[in-house]
Amino acid sequence: MTTLRIDNLNVSFSTEAGPLHALKNVSFDVPENRIVGIVGESGCGKSTLINAILGLLADNGSVDGGSILFEGQDELTTLPPSRMRDLRGPRIATVFQDPMGALNPVISVGKQMLNIQYRSSLSKEEKLNRAVEMLELVRIPDARAALARYPHQFSGGMKQRIAIAMALMMEPALLIADEPTTALDATLEVTTIELLKDLQQKIGCSVMFISHHLGVIAELCDDVVVMYAGEVVERGTVRQIFQDPRHPYTARLLECDPARQSERTRHLPTIPGEIPDLRARPAGCIFANRCDRVSDTCSAPPPDKDIGNGHIARCFVADIPVETGVTA
Amino acid sequence: MSSDPILKVEDVQVSFPVGGLGRKSAILGVAGVNFEVNRGETFALVGESGSGKTTLARAVNGLQEISAGTITFEDQRIDELDRKAMKPVRKRMSMMFQDPVGSLSPRMTVGDLVTEPFRIHGIEGRNLRDEAERLLTLVGLPTSFASRFPHQLSGGQARRVGVARAIALDPALIIADEPTAGLDVSVQGEVLNLLNDLRERLGLAMVIITHNLHVVHHVADRTAVMYLGRFVEAGDTEEVFSAPQHPYTAALLSANPEPDPDKTHDRITLPAEVPSLLARPAGCEFHTRCPWTQSRCSVDAPERQVIDGRAVACHFPLEPGARPPEMEEKAAS
Numbered sequence: 001m002t003t004l005r006i007d008n009l010n011v012s013f014s015t016e017a018g019p020l021h022a023l024k025n026v027s028f029d030v031p032e033n034r035i036v037g038i039v040g041e042s043g044c045g046k047s048t049l050i051n052a053i054l055g056l057l058a059d060n061g062s063v064d065g066g067s068i069l070f071e072g073q074d075e076l077t078t079l080p081p082s083r084m085r086d087l088r089g090p091r092i093a094t095v096f097q098d099p100m101g102a103l104n105p106v107i108s109v110g111k112q113m114l115n116i117q118y119r120s121s122l123s124k125e126e127k128l129n130r131a132v133e134m135l136e137l138v139r140i141p142d143a144r145a146a147l148a149r150y151p152h153q154f155s156g157g158m159k160q161r162i163a164i165a166m167a168l169m170m171e172p173a174l175l176i177a178d179e180p181t182t183a184l185d186a187t188l189e190v191t192t193i194e195l196l197k198d199l200q201q202k203i204g205c206s207v208m209f210i211s212h213h214l215g216v217i218a219e220l221c222d223d224v225v226v227m228y229a230g231e232v233v234e235r236g237t238v239r240q241i242f243q244d245p246r247h248p249y250t251a252r253l254l255e256c257d258p259a260r261q262s263e264r265t266r267h268l269p270t271i272p273g274e275i276p277d278l279r280a281r282p283a284g285c286i287f288a289n290r291c292d293r294v295s296d297t298c299s300a301p302p303p304d305k306d307i308g309n310g311h312i313a314r315c316f317v318a319d320i321p322v323e324t325g326v327t328a
Numbered sequence: 329m330s331s332d333p334i335l336k337v338e339d340v341q342v343s344f345p346v347g348g349l350g351r352k353s354a355i356l357g358v359a360g361v362n363f364e365v366n367r368g369e370t371f372a373l374v375g376e377s378g379s380g381k382t383t384l385a386r387a388v389n390g391l392q393e394i395s396a397g398t399i400t401f402e403d404q405r406i407d408e409l410d411r412k413a414m415k416p417v418r419k420r421m422s423m424m425f426q427d428p429v430g431s432l433s434p435r436m437t438v439g440d441l442v443t444e445p446f447r448i449h450g451i452e453g454r455n456l457r458d459e460a461e462r463l464l465t466l467v468g469l470p471t472s473f474a475s476r477f478p479h480q481l482s483g484g485q486a487r488r489v490g491v492a493r494a495i496a497l498d499p500a501l502i503i504a505d506e507p508t509a510g511l512d513v514s515v516q517g518e519v520l521n522l523l524n525d526l527r528e529r530l531g532l533a534m535v536i537i538t539h540n541l542h543v544v545h546h547v548a549d550r551t552a553v554m555y556l557g558r559f560v561e562a563g564d565t566e567e568v569f570s571a572p573q574h575p576y577t578a579a580l581l582s583a584n585p586e587p588d589p590d591k592t593h594d595r596i597t598l599p600a601e602v603p604s605l606l607a608r609p610a611g612c613e614f615h616t617r618c619p620w621t622q623s624r625c626s627v628d629a630p631e632r633q634v635i636d637g638r639a640v641a642c643h644f645p646l647e648p649g650a651r652p653p654e655m656e657e658k659a660a661s
Binding site for chain 1: 375376377378379482483509510511512513514515516517518520521524539540541542543545546547566579580581583584585586587588589590591595597598600601602603604
């Protein structure tokens with residue numbers, strides 16, 4: 001079963017200067033038990049996507065079409081708010097970049113972990129045990145004593161692990177993790193990724209992992225979705241994306257990663273040009289103004305080309321491999 | 329290396345009071361740091377959030393009072409200067425803050441923002457419109473951007489405006505706090521290239537604060553690694569990266585995730601419990617997480633040793649390619 005199926009989703013915001021199409025024909029699946037990475041620069045629509053899934057779009061935002069199907073039964077785009085509230089938390093959990101935003105600074109960790117079990121029919125004793133169990137799972141030392149402590153008494157890495165423990169406490173079907181490791185150093189980042197992988201297998205949930213750290217994506221994710229200016233330009237397995245990118249944007253993005261440059265260079269590669277104005281999207285390919293493979297055909301909307309084995313790229317010439325200047 | 333330090337930081341400490349109601353104490357955000365930045369060079373400060381990088385940068389810029397040590401900039405002691413006396417110094421030493429959009433006033437146009445330093449410092453006799461155009465051109469933005477507001481800029485463009493403000497008064501040193509956080513890799517490259525370009529053209533020195541090791545490797549001449557408010561290691565970037573001598577540096581470098589799904593990792597794993605600044609470990613402060621720790625480490629704090637421009641605070645500096653005893657045992661069995 002597919003945990004989350006997003007099909008042809010369109011989201012726009014009304015602005016003074018006219019409608020802004022933040023997401024255009026976005027389709028991808030988060031299969032059961034898989035970790036799907038979402039890559040894309042700031043402003044490519046990652047946050048809008050998360051908010052659309054959670055039913056938390058700003059007042060001026062609206063879903064203009066398409067579907068978000070959760071666990072094969074709940075259509076999230078039209079779900080009544082009361083049912084959405086039932087799902088948020090117990091079934092769809094989230095972890096954000098800043099764990100302080102998720103933890104209340106003036107309530108002890110234990111009390112917060114009790115509070116979020118308010119739907120459960122367990123006794124207080126059992127709920128506390130459950131909290132201890134979760135803290136141990138995320139490797140908080142001396143978990144029972146930790147319940148009495150306050151968020152500021154933990155380091156940044158520990159706070160993030162507590163936030164993960166709280167998100168997974170109700171054993172959700174889907175965990176949405178939005179840049180959860182950005183604020184951590186490399187050693188803690190790696191520990192957190194390994195922990196997430198481990199917990200995902202133990203709990204058997206699916207994970208949508210948003211990051212622009214390509215190294216983390218490569219290490220953690222099973223599948224990757226590449227977003228650019230509100231469109232999914234390419235998706236596939238982590239190997240398909242990193243080893244055989246078919247959309248020119250993906251290829252250029254991979255080249256730009258300083259981690260791929262083994263030789264020390266003072267001049268890092270970039271993608272020349274700017275993202276088009278989303279209030280006036282071009283009729284054709286969204287990447288055409290920056291693409292080195294552009295041709296006359298690109299003024300028409302490009303198809304989602306199936307390259308095989310679930311690898312799909314929104315490009316006319318996706319069947320031809322893209323030359324990448326640098327190999328991993 | 330011939331050194332011509334523009335900035336000299338000696339034994340600097342920054343303490344913050346904590347507690348109250350009769351239980352007052354203080355924690356050291358920066359616990360005695362020494363370094364020099366030479367003219368025209370890029371110096372990187374690496375370390376996790378909370379390790380004291382930003383506090384140190386703010387102390388250098390005079391935004392944060394220090395509790396011990398000295399800071400010398402262009403042969404002038406600046407740590408004792410008051411606000412007024414510090415003002416001219418800030419013309420020579422500018423700061424780029426984290427969160428580029430947040431550090432730009434939403435009600436000012438880009439043109440006003442990039443020329444604000446002239447107004448703050450009361451520099452007259454310049455045509456501000458010309459200056460705005462000159463600065464925008466320098467940072468690679470169209471001059472038409474002068475009439476835009478911050479919310480109309482992308483993340484990368486906002487960063488460029490931040491750079492323009494930082495270079496407006498021809499500084500000799502720029503301190504850039506996480507100049508590329510939150511940017512995707514292509515835009516990150518643009519900003520770093522721009523900074524490097526300006527460094528070369530204008531002969532600037534730069535202090536870059538980041539936790540992205542890949543970035544450091546490419547842009548920094550020298551690198552310092554911070555842990556709990558101290559430098560555990562500092563030296564030539566290439567040397568530090570190829571042969572880290574402090575276990576924390578070695579672990580950081582080995583942990584660095586790389587964009588290759590098939591890469592097998594031979595990682596030095598550390599216990600994830602970072603000690604609290606309220607309860608610094610005795611002896612070497614890294615010993616609670618160090619895979620090489622020995623009995624001496626929990627008692628004796630290591631002195632900073634400087635050999636050939638490489639500073640390390642460790643009783644047992646690592647040989648190149650050293651692996652923790654545990655990993656050696658595993659490999660042998």
